[in-house]
Amino acid sequence: MRIATWNVNSVKQRVPRLEGWLDERQPDVVCLQELKTTGEGFTDLLADLLQARGYEFAVHGQAGWNGVAILSRCGIEDVRLGLTGEPGFPQREARAVSATCGTIRVHSVYVPNGRTPDSDHYEYKLRWLSALNDEIGHGPSTAVVCGDMNIAPDDRDVFDPAAFEGLTHVTPRERAALRALLNNGFRDVVREHWPQERIFSYWDYRAGMFHRDLGMRIDLVLATSGVAQRVRAAWVDRKARKGSKPSDHAPVIVDVDTPARSCRHPHASARRNDCPRPDWEAGWTTALDARQLL
Numbered sequence: 001m002r003i004a005t006w007n008v009n010s011v012k013q014r015v016p017r018l019e020g021w022l023d024e025r026q027p028d029v030v031c032l033q034e035l036k037t038t039g040e041g042f043t044d045l046l047a048d049l050l051q052a053r054g055y056e057f058a059v060h061g062q063a064g065w066n067g068v069a070i071l072s073r074c075g076i077e078d079v080r081l082g083l084t085g086e087p088g089f090p091q092r093e094a095r096a097v098s099a100t101c102g103t104i105r106v107h108s109v110y111v112p113n114g115r116t117p118d119s120d121h122y123e124y125k126l127r128w129l130s131a132l133n134d135e136i137g138h139g140p141s142t143a144v145v146c147g148d149m150n151i152a153p154d155d156r157d158v159f160d161p162a163a164f165e166g167l168t169h170v171t172p173r174e175r176a177a178l179r180a181l182l183n184n185g186f187r188d189v190v191r192e193h194w195p196q197e198r199i200f201s202y203w204d205y206r207a208g209m210f211h212r213d214l215g216m217r218i219d220l221v222l223a224t225s226g227v228a229q230r231v232r233a234a235w236v237d238r239k240a241r242k243g244s245k246p247s248d249h250a251p252v253i254v255d256v257d258t259p260a261r262s263c264r265h266p267h268a269s270a271r272r273n274d275c276p277r278p279d280w281e282a283g284w285t286t287a288l289d290a291r292q293l294l
Helices: 011-025 039-052 120-137 172-183 189-193
Strands: 002-007 029-033 056-060 068-072 077-081 096-101 104-110 143-148 186-188 219-224 231-236 252-256
Touching (some): 002 011, 002 104, 002 143, 002 219, 011 039, 029 143, 056 077, 068 096, 068 104, 120 172, 186 189, 189 219, 189 252, 219 231, 219 252
Parallel strands (some): 002 029
Antiparallel strands (some): 002 252, 029 068, 056 068, 077 096, 143 219, 231 252
């Protein structure tokens, strides 16, 4: 099963890129964030495109802001919009959707930005993360939390720690809230597979940040041990950040060995041999060989 997460930064602006990416990477489950449209708008825009490729979907939309979705070729059941006890700012926002896809409980989340550490939005961010932690703590043993966490887990995950001093995304309280999710039985599968590599998933549009590789790793796939121990590959699809009119985020992709028939769609495969190509030579075995991926 190939699971991916991508903050598309306005799905209306990203339809051609999303369509091509789905055809190239063939993910079985996709978590999308920052849709910036309502559920009805998402359905009108993408229903035909997705259904033609065998995807069912669940969407929690909001006009102009936020918005999350799950696309699945493995079935999609027990859909839930939002979180129990979720705070608002001041109203509840469209920041979380979850569903069971095959044998895995999937959460697509868009964590509040936090703005500045002395702001009300920062406190809202911490309360929201607490509600997420409560939610996943009562979930099944095979689960993933995918999305834009708006937190760099540690100093390896920003291009220059000194450049972020006093800013959100790297403060001790935010990182402690993220560690609480990990302490609740989840593992950061990309970092487990690339423990020392310089890996980013977000680059600001300004000042050539992407081309200079001045980014942050804030888009994460967190998995329970029941899933993490079956991960064969975990990587950032940097290619999707290139070219015309990209999102400022790149997708994160994880390949998981799953039981037979866990994905019911005929195009979905439980075992794959199509890890990242055509960006590099097949058969890589080390982080150095896979450097172009990152």
